[in-house]
Amino acid sequence: MIGAVDIGGTKIAVGMVDDAGRVVSKLESPTDAPGGYANGLARMTSMLRETARNAGVGISGIGIGSTGMVYPESGKFGDADFLPGWQGNNPVEDLAREFNVTVAIENDGDASALGEASWGAGKGKSRLIYVTIGTGIGGGIILDGKLYRGADMAHPEISHHVIEASGPACSCGFRGCWESLATGPAMAAWFKLNSTGDDRYPVNISAEQICRLAQSGDEPAARAVERESYYLGLGLANLINLFVPEVIVLGGSVMKSAALFLDGVRKVISQGCRFVPYEKTELALASLGEDANLIGAARVWHHRFGEPGLRTGRV
Numbered sequence: 001m002i003g004a005v006d007i008g009g010t011k012i013a014v015g016m017v018d019d020a021g022r023v024v025s026k027l028e029s030p031t032d033a034p035g036g037y038a039n040g041l042a043r044m045t046s047m048l049r050e051t052a053r054n055a056g057v058g059i060s061g062i063g064i065g066s067t068g069m070v071y072p073e074s075g076k077f078g079d080a081d082f083l084p085g086w087q088g089n090n091p092v093e094d095l096a097r098e099f100n101v102t103v104a105i106e107n108d109g110d111a112s113a114l115g116e117a118s119w120g121a122g123k124g125k126s127r128l129i130y131v132t133i134g135t136g137i138g139g140g141i142i143l144d145g146k147l148y149r150g151a152d153m154a155h156p157e158i159s160h161h162v163i164e165a166s167g168p169a170c171s172c173g174f175r176g177c178w179e180s181l182a183t184g185p186a187m188a189a190w191f192k193l194n195s196t197g198d199d200r201y202p203v204n205i206s207a208e209q210i211c212r213l214a215q216s217g218d219e220p221a222a223r224a225v226e227r228e229s230y231y232l233g234l235g236l237a238n239l240i241n242l243f244v245p246e247v248i249v250l251g252g253s254v255m256k257s258a259a260l261f262l263d264g265v266r267k268v269i270s271q272g273c274r275f276v277p278y279e280k281t282e283l284a285l286a287s288l289g290e291d292a293n294l295i296g297a298a299r300v301w302h303h304r305f306g307e308p309g310l311r312t313g314r315v
């Protein structure tokens with residue numbers, strides 16, 4: 001049984017995940033990053049003990065998926081906007097010492113990619129890109145069955161490629177990144193800008209509400225959906241041109257309304273990917289549901305230390 005730890009900006013979830021990718025017990029706690037790393041570690045440790053006790057199992061390894069920048073080789077946190085003050089701390093070493101088992105960490109986009117590739121919508125595919133579209137855009141790339149990492153084991157940032165050079169400023173330093181144009185908040189911001197003074201709509205309308213309005217035939221909402229489909233399509237088309245994966249697995253809150261976007265997305269892809277066999281890239285919806293992050297975190301351990309067919313040796 002693998003202990004899974006999902007460290008997000010708002011909560012830390014912990015669970016026991018069996019060898020078939022099923023979560024058999026889980027607990028969660030607010031991340032409370034300002035409360036300090038030692039406090040966070042103490043909560044992770046006690047939740048791991050409690051979930052193992054609840055499931056009546058021993059822990060044979062621990063996998064961690066974390067928001068922000070992490071160093072998979074050393075096990076340390078990098079500079080993460082959501083975990084101020086945690087940089088340089090090493091949950092891999094600390095949990096390994098506490099539980100006397102092997103521990104592995106990856107960025108949460110990579111963790112989810114591993115989960116979907118093994119136990120979810122990407123099962124059986126060796127070239128896969130996982131993309132989550134919600135308040136941000138994240139993801140991970142699996143090539144030939146292994147997680148792709150860059151120099152110094154870096155996690156590539158698939159959301160920070162520019163799709164409109166004069167677009168909105170992005171936190172990374174560029175303008176018009178995929179992330180600045182195609183997230184749920186970006187969709188809502190555009191809608192608000194274009195419906196200023198129209199009192200039919202709530203002041204702080206969300207992407208989810210816009211999707212519902214579009215489904216009921218609202219014209220301005222339909223235009224926002226059309227624009228979202230276009231930008232989603234551009235970003236996905238770029239990934240297809242660069243990697244021609246067998247499947248792109250789509251997750252995140254915006255993809256709960258995927259039916260509204262997919263036709264428009266496919267149209268964009270067919271317009272701009274004609275030098276690659278884009279029709280071979282399946283667009284699939286993430287299938288691991290609400291426990292996807294925990295399942296992915298468990299898969300981080302399997303990917304590093306697990307069964308011989310998937311063993312990657314040193315990171």
Ligand SMILES: [Zn+2]
Pocket residue numbers: 159160161170171172173174177179180
């Ligand atoms: Zn950016």
